[in-house]
Amino acid sequence: MESIPDHVAPDRIFQFDFRLDPRIRRDPWGFFHSANELPDIFYSPALGGHWVLARAELLAEAWSRPDLFSAESVSVPKIESPFRLIPNNLDPPEHRPYQQIFTRQMFAPRIIKALSEDFRQLTRERIDAFAPRGRCDFSEEYAQPLPVQIFLQMIGVPPSLRGEFGESADRVFRGTTPEVIFQGMTEVAGLLDAWLDEEMADRDSPREAHMLEAMLTAEIDGRLLAKDELSSVATMLMLGGLDTVSSATMHQMLFLATHPDHREQLIDDPSLIPNAVEELLRRFSAPNLGRVAKQDFEFHGVLIKRGEMVLFSTAIAGLDETRFSDPLSVDFHRKNLKRDALSFGSGVHMCSGIHLARAELRITLEEVLPRLPNLRLGPDAQIEYASGGTLTIVGPLPLEWDA
Numbered sequence: 001m002e003s004i005p006d007h008v009a010p011d012r013i014f015q016f017d018f019r020l021d022p023r024i025r026r027d028p029w030g031f032f033h034s035a036n037e038l039p040d041i042f043y044s045p046a047l048g049g050h051w052v053l054a055r056a057e058l059l060a061e062a063w064s065r066p067d068l069f070s071a072e073s074v075s076v077p078k079i080e081s082p083f084r085l086i087p088n089n090l091d092p093p094e095h096r097p098y099q100q101i102f103t104r105q106m107f108a109p110r111i112i113k114a115l116s117e118d119f120r121q122l123t124r125e126r127i128d129a130f131a132p133r134g135r136c137d138f139s140e141e142y143a144q145p146l147p148v149q150i151f152l153q154m155i156g157v158p159p160s161l162r163g164e165f166g167e168s169a170d171r172v173f174r175g176t177t178p179e180v181i182f183q184g185m186t187e188v189a190g191l192l193d194a195w196l197d198e199e200m201a202d203r204d205s206p207r208e209a210h211m212l213e214a215m216l217t218a219e220i221d222g223r224l225l226a227k228d229e230l231s232s233v234a235t236m237l238m239l240g241g242l243d244t245v246s247s248a249t250m251h252q253m254l255f256l257a258t259h260p261d262h263r264e265q266l267i268d269d270p271s272l273i274p275n276a277v278e279e280l281l282r283r284f285s286a287p288n289l290g291r292v293a294k295q296d297f298e299f300h301g302v303l304i305k306r307g308e309m310v311l312f313s314t315a316i317a318g319l320d321e322t323r324f325s326d327p328l329s330v331d332f333h334r335k336n337l338k339r340d341a342l343s344f345g346s347g348v349h350m351c352s353g354i355h356l357a358r359a360e361l362r363i364t365l366e367e368v369l370p371r372l373p374n375l376r377l378g379p380d381a382q383i384e385y386a387s388g389g390t391l392t393i394v395g396p397l398p399l400e401w402d403a
Contacts, residue, residue: 017046134403156209251284
C-alpha cells in the first residue's frame, strides 16, 4: 500500500483497486456498484494512490473542467510517457483542431451511415460461418475479430498486421504497472511506424480508406501532419479500435444469452434495440480513465493537489444510485440514457468514435438475435473478467442456440 498524502482526510481513505481487486474476476459490476457505499469523492491508496469520483454528477462536471483535470495521462496508475496520444492526451486549446479531424473527417454521422451496410455485410459473413453449428466461442469468432476487421478496413492497415497488435494492446488496457502499460503503448506505436513510412512515401495518392486519407491530407495551422503526429494519431485510433467495442459486444451478448425475457423483448420489437444498446452500455460500462490534477484546487470540499491522479470510471457512473433507479437492473425503456449514462464520456474528450460504436453494437443485435434462436450460455462456461483501462471478458464466451 502506498503512503497517504498528508492533506487526505482519514475518513476519505478507502482501498479501491479497480485493476487487481479479487472481486473483479467474477463480479466486477458488484465491485463498481460498491462505490455507492463510499463518499462522493474518496482516495484509494492502490495503484500509486488516486482520487475516485464516485457519483455521475461529479464525473460529468469534472469532464467539463479540463482546466482542472488534465488528460496528460489517461491511465491510473500514471504513465510518464515521452510521447502523447493525439488527441487523447491533449488539453484545450491544443486539443480542438486534432479532435475536429476525428469528428468531421473520420467518424461523422454521415460517414458512419454511408458505411453501415458494409458493416452489416461483414456481420452477416461472421454469423454465417458459425450459425449452422449451433455453438461458437463468441469472443474468438465474433466479438474480438469483427470490430477490428471493420476498423482496420476504415483506417487502411492491412488485416495481416492484426495478430501482431494483440499482446501489445493487452498490456495497454490491462497492465498493472506504468512500466507494463508504457511498454504496450511503445510496441503498438512501433508496429505502426513501418506502415506509415510506406504510406507517407506516396502521400498525394488518394486512398480508399477514408481515415488514412484524412490523416494524410488534414492540416493543422496550414501544414500537413508530421510523422510523429501521424504515428500518435494512428496509435490512438488503433488502441481505441481494438478493445472497447469488443468488450461492449461481449457484455451485451452475455447478458442476452442469460436473460431470455430481455432477449425476447428485442426479437419481438426491434425498435427497442437502439435504446437497448444505450442501456446495456450503461449497465455494463467498460472504460476506466485517468486524469491528472493540473493545479492545487478544491473540488466539492475536497483538496486535490497538483499531479495527483483521479479515476474517471464510467462503470461507477453507470451504476450510480443517485442518478439511476435500481441501477443493477436492465430496463430497455429507461429514459434519457444518452444524456445521463456517460458511457462515452462527456465534454471535449467525448469519445470520437461514438457513432461507429453505436452502429456496430446496434447492427450486432439486429443480425445476431433473429439468426440464433434460443440463444444461451454454453453449459461448461466459466466467465472471467479483467479490469484496466477497459473492463472486459477474458477467455472464451461459449454460446449455443438451436441450429
